Amino acid sequence: MDNSSILREVTLTLPMVSDMEIAASTTAAALAEFMQMTPDKIDEVRMAVVEACINAFEHSGAEDRKVYIRFAVLGEAEPERLEITIRDKGTGFSQDALEEPSIEQKLKAESKRGWGLKIIRGLMDEVAIDSASEGTTVVMSKLR
């Protein structure tokens, strides 16, 4: 059973405009530094946040053109895990319809894009996605 408490929490609401993903990644990096994560782990968190924001910007179809982000440092006494929740109020997507990208297939394809979730899953320790017609929520976490 997880007895973690929220040791620190930050929320951001960002407009879906170019380069706003960097603002989100900077906040993630500040919290990861507070947790004394290694520089490599901090970079991995930054990159995953960038990808999650870009996915929302590019694919959500959210009418409000905003992304809602919650960063939570969790632990019993000391920081143990950084949990980042990225939510949009878009049209959602079917995870079953998503094809796992591969470099072999992308080299032949007209569109080379569609890597975001694969990168996020590769960089973070846990990733959960909930998507429905009211929007999409990605919850991802990294252990210190």
Add this chain to the structure above:
Amino acid sequence: MTENLRVTLDRRDDLAVIYTEGYINNQGGEEIARVAYDLIGDGEKTLLLNLKGTKIVNSIGISILIEIIEKMLEIDGRLAFCCLTPTIEKTFHIMGLTQYATIFPDEETGVGEMGG
């Protein structure tokens, strides 16, 4: 918000080294592609992309790098990377880019192996 990516170039006898400074997003990727395609059009078939000045990339920028890899395969050329941050290198491994583009730890090693 972020400054545009700066791209500079060093043409050697048998390869060209492209240096980046800043965030490789869609605009940054397109700038690298513009420089790479100019070189290819000029007959260059060996490119080394030195990312020492780049600490963050996104998948849209990397997808443009995949277009360059595709182009290099078409002309039987070679694209390689050097001086990547551990996270960028890990990301390239996750995406499988390393099957088609070698990653060198530093420029000297890359130039030695590709240009020699």
